[in-house]
Amino acid sequence: MLQTAKAVPSRDDARGVNVLRDPGLNKGTAFTEEERDALDLRGLLPPHVCTQEEQVARVLENFRRKPTDLEKYIDLAALHDRNEALFFRILMDHPDEMTPIVYTPTVGLACQQFGHIFQRPRGIFVSAKDKGRIARVLANWPRRDVKIIVVSDGERILGLGDLGANGMGIPVGKLSLYTACAGVPPEQTLPVLLDAGTNNPQLLGDPLYIGLHDPRLKEAEYDALVEEFVTAARETFPGVVIQFEDFANHNAFRLLQKYRDRIPTFNDDIQGTAAVAVSGLLSALRVSGGKLAGQRILFQGAGEAAAGIADLVVATMVAEGVDEATARKTCWLFDSRGLVVKSRTDLAHHKLPYAHEHAGVATLLDAVKELKPTAIIGVAAVGGAFTKEIVETMAAFNDRPIVFALSNPTSKSECTAEQAYRWSGGRALFACGSPFPAVEINGQRFVPRQGNNSYIFPGMGLGAILTGSTRVTEPMFMAAARTLAGLVTPEDLAQGSLYPPLASIREVSACIATAVAEIAFREKLAQVPQPGDILAWVRSQMYEPRYASARTAQ
CATH class of the missing domain: 3.40.50.10380 (Malic enzyme, N-terminal domain)
Incomplete structure (x- = not known):
């Protein structure tokens, strides 16, 4: 049955002001007449029951x-x-x-x-x-x-x-x-x-x-x-x-x-960000008609988020039959010192798998011009990094350039939604880390949606919790990314939205938790018996914040 909000005192002394001071027990003006008598609340609340x-x-x-x-x-x-x-x-x-x-x-x-x-x-x-x-x-x-x-x-x-x-x-x-x-x-x-x-x-x-x-x-x-x-x-x-x-x-x-x-542990900045970004890429490719293996992705940033996304891109391609070395060559990193290339001697360990043979490149614009990426992903919190010339250059050699400005808060965003759409002539496939309003260009309305980790980590955690999984694994994040992308409708894509509406987030999380649970059961990581209908079981365990009836006086 659905989990409901705790409103039943568990201690004999939870009466009167003690109830009102406990946020897990307090219902404020919603305590019924009977509850006010049973819990010594009479007079401590205004008389109208809300x-x-x-x-x-x-x-x-x-x-x-x-x-x-x-x-x-x-x-x-x-x-x-x-x-x-x-x-x-x-x-x-x-x-x-x-x-x-x-x-x-x-x-x-x-x-x-x-x-x-x-x-x-x-x-x-x-x-x-x-x-x-x-x-x-x-x-x-x-x-x-x-x-x-x-x-x-x-x-x-x-x-x-x-x-x-x-x-x-x-x-x-x-x-x-x-x-x-x-x-x-x-x-x-x-x-x-x-x-x-x-x-x-x-x-x-x-x-x-x-x-x-x-x-x-x-x-x-x-x-x-x-x-x-x-x-x-x-x-x-x-x-x-x-x-x-x-x-x-x-x-x-x-x-x-x-x-x-x-x-059972994970790092949301590395793995959660990766799953939501890969999901956005999969949604974008439904519009452009390309395949993940055919992309060239340039990251503005080379830290946790960039490495995490690149790793999951590679893992997803390997699962589709691409050899790992080939998959890694599709991902390029650009950090504060320029393009990450093999000849550099200042690279941290996590950058080395993406340090490819190439001459050094000092600016992001020059990297875009030389590499001709199909997607640029900003995760370095450098506000305004995606300039008009960079977006226009992306649009010059891509019919549908993928532009993900994922840094947050808003002041750190690489570009705004309006800039991405206007500078690309309305052709950019855009996702953002901070919320931006809808944009209208030449009579077409674009509704950008955040590539926010809140699409991923709640369902990931719920699936791990419900199964008692002893580990949180990479295939779980891959499944989460695919599940999220699969919930994007043709109507969403038609208006430029690469993610489902936040209004559907509970159902999104239930579906991701189900995908995670399926892997936990399949890989023998779960500590509970497998139910017949996993999705129905997940939904039945989700908390619903409705007031429960308080106990009566003994």
Whole structure:
């Protein structure tokens, strides 16, 4: 049966104001007359009993009155802190309006201002000062049925850099989407900020900064902190899935390789971004008529996202029968020092598979002119990197140039939707990392949609949680990408949309969770019996934020 919002006190002392102060129990003005008597709420609430629909109307009226997105973020955070079910009802019923507030792009600004807008702690802060007692710190979390943790060390928040403990906004936002998009019960989620210090001088000099005012731990000390956290998390919450989020390149790849074969874990910046980008490519190819093996892809950026996308492109091509060496030659990286080529001696390990034989190229425009890519994908958070001349050049030798400006927040986008469409004469197959409005050119209306990881990670996590999968594997991400692309309709493609509407995100997540579960069962990774109808089973387990009836007095 569908999971419903917890509104039944589990402790005898959960009465009166204790009920109203617990966001998992509080229904506010929606407590019935009987519940008000049973729970000693009489007089603590105004007399009119509201429906949840009336509460939603009140919240929306106040939310839409806020003058800035940051104030809207603060408003939703306050709602989350007082009435969990109502918060998720709002998110689920209005995803297009709410997702850009609780996550990208607004969450970036919220993280930058986190210490200045901080009102109430959410999640667990594990700091370098907790070494040797992290298990005790995690045991302070009041819920024991935690199935998924999103953890960040705050070193590379979106395209904004080292925000230290302010990065807690990212795990909180991600897990809100796990519940809103995929129906993971909120009591099964835990945001964690691993505070290893910060090297951001502005934060270190800010008296309102909420984290350690110390430089970041290095190498062995850092690794020991992460290892103790992972071990403690698995002991405290057996079977928990751990998602690494917004770690810097020099740690992200290393930690993924270290833990991916030990525990069920993934890095959304590497693997989730890859799946959503590959899905967008597959959708674009339905319009252009090409095949993945026939593409030449140039990445603006050579970090986690670029390497992750390239790796999944290669894996997808290999699964289609292309040999790996040939597949790798379709992907080219461009970093801050120019085109990544074999003769360079300054390359990090993750760039080496895509360092091809070619003369050095200093500018992105020259790389586009020389390589003649069919697709350019921006993932380096260099705002405006896709100039008018670059897009026009792409359109000169591609009938339908693929232009993915995936960096976020909006200020870091490589180009806007309007620029991509206008500079290409309306021929670009465009996806974005931040939301852009519809564009009309020569009487045709284009509706760009975000290549947002929220299409992938909620369903990925749900599938792993429900099956109790002991690993999260590359074939799961490949299946997620294909599933997402398959949900894009001809009507979507006709208006330039390479992804389904956010309004369908719950069904998207259910289908992706099903694809993930099928692999978990097939590869003997699942810890539960396989149901006859996996999709129906997945849907039946998804949380729905409706108020349950409270218990009567004993």
